[in-house]
Amino acid sequence: MKFETQAIHAGQDPDPLTGAVVPPIYQTSTYKQDGVGGTRGGYEYSRSGNPTRKALEECLAALENGAAAFAFASGMAAEDCLLRTLCRPGDHVLIPADAYGGTFRLFDKVLSRWGVSYETVRQDDLQAVDRAAANRKPKLIWAETPTNPLLSIIDIRALGEVAHGHGALLVTDNTFASPYLQRPLDLGADVVVHSTTKYIGGHSDVVGGALIVKDAAHTADLAFNQNATGGVAGPFDAWLTLRGVKTLAVRMDRHCANAARVAEMLTGHPAVSEVFYPGLSGHPGHELAKAQMRDFGGMVSFRVAAGERAAAEVCGRTRVFILGESLGGVESLIEQPARMTHASASGSPLEVPADLIRLSVGIEDASDLLDDLRQALG
Numbered sequence: 001m002k003f004e005t006q007a008i009h010a011g012q013d014p015d016p017l018t019g020a021v022v023p024p025i026y027q028t029s030t031y032k033q034d035g036v037g038g039t040r041g042g043y044e045y046s047r048s049g050n051p052t053r054k055a056l057e058e059c060l061a062a063l064e065n066g067a068a069a070f071a072f073a074s075g076m077a078a079e080d081c082l083l084r085t086l087c088r089p090g091d092h093v094l095i096p097a098d099a100y101g102g103t104f105r106l107f108d109k110v111l112s113r114w115g116v117s118y119e120t121v122r123q124d125d126l127q128a129v130d131r132a133a134a135n136r137k138p139k140l141i142w143a144e145t146p147t148n149p150l151l152s153i154i155d156i157r158a159l160g161e162v163a164h165g166h167g168a169l170l171v172t173d174n175t176f177a178s179p180y181l182q183r184p185l186d187l188g189a190d191v192v193v194h195s196t197t198k199y200i201g202g203h204s205d206v207v208g209g210a211l212i213v214k215d216a217a218h219t220a221d222l223a224f225n226q227n228a229t230g231g232v233a234g235p236f237d238a239w240l241t242l243r244g245v246k247t248l249a250v251r252m253d254r255h256c257a258n259a260a261r262v263a264e265m266l267t268g269h270p271a272v273s274e275v276f277y278p279g280l281s282g283h284p285g286h287e288l289a290k291a292q293m294r295d296f297g298g299m300v301s302f303r304v305a306a307g308e309r310a311a312a313e314v315c316g317r318t319r320v321f322i323l324g325e326s327l328g329g330v331e332s333l334i335e336q337p338a339r340m341t342h343a344s345a346s347g348s349p350l351e352v353p354a355d356l357i358r359l360s361v362g363i364e365d366a367s368d369l370l371d372d373l374r375q376a377l378g
């Protein structure tokens with residue numbers, strides 16, 4: 001089945017009891033056993049397993065073309081579980097020099113205390129990655145593409161070859177692209193990470209995360225740790241995420257079309273000094289993005305020529321774009337990463353320009369979005 005069909009049907013057969021077309025919200029913590037040990041379908045406690053969560057996990061595994069998926073209460077819970085499953089004290093990890101601030105914070109402030117070290121490497125420089133991997137024999141390479149918030153494009157296939165050449169795993173955070181635009185496991189990644197809070201949920205009404213593995217090798221360990229550490233997605237959150245993912249393809253098409261119009265308008269605007277959007281032919285990752293993605297995504301970043309204060313003022317003047325963190329919902333959002341989403345990376349190699357604005361371009365009418373940005377830029 002094709003992507004659009006899987007998004008609606010994978011893991012979501014009509015309920016065998018009633019024929020309900022939508023998987024029910026199994027809002028239960030526990031399950032009646034038919035005699036001690038006599039579980040129905042293996043369900044004994046909802047941290048260990050829940051049918052609504054299972055429906056979401058099967059759907060996400062299908063969409064990323066993986067062997068199995070695991071749904072969590074947030075993207076960070078998914079990342080933490082993955083890293084504590086794959087890494088041991090003494091292990092080293094290569095992370096991108098341009099990554100989600102929370103991911104950086106997890107390595108820098110939490111996992112480093114548990115003996116997992118990290119170093120940042122520019123992943124658009126494959127020789128630098130290769131040198132760092134040869135030096136330190138990392139357990140895994142963490143990649144994000146397009147990157148947040150600078151929208152660089154990383155060559156997943158080439159990075160996978162480098163990682164595997166040094167006995168490391170490649171983990172790819174696919175939150176920005178979504179599986180509709182890019183499937184890292186098909187390109188050589190071993191594990192995909194999602195904040196399903198973003199495009200997969202798509203409506204800014206639920207926080208969630210997921211891991212999808214390429215082959216069965218890590219499935220048992222991840223399932224064990226998902227239950228042992230307990231950061232699972234609740235049934236209602238799983239249901240909301242499933243409801244969102246059904247329309248992922250149509251939403252992404254509109255996100256991409258609107259973002260392309262916004263990027264084009266900003267490129268010609270006198271108040272803007274630089275635009276970051278992989279769909280622009282001048283973007284250094286444009287050709288690579290064309291090859292590895294179906295389209296260029298809904299995120300656009302730009303720098304305000306008049307500086308940091310002016311950028312904050314632009315963020316305060318939009319009327320359709322809502323000033324707020326997060327991304328990937330149907331509504332357009334605007335934010336200043338240096339003071340908001342990426343404040344935790346201040347003073348680190350991941351620090352972002354202070355005059356940068358990041359847009360999550362929603363699926364509203366494109367001309368309303370363009371008018372709003374023009375009035376805010378003055």
Ligand SMILES: *Cc1c(COP(=O)(O)O)cnc(C)c1O
Pocket residue numbers: 074075076077100102103144148173175176194195196197198207208209
């Ligand atoms: C939001 C985000 C995360 C973290 O996910 P949460 O659901 O907020 O915990 C991780 N990676 C990227 C790229 C994100 O945008």
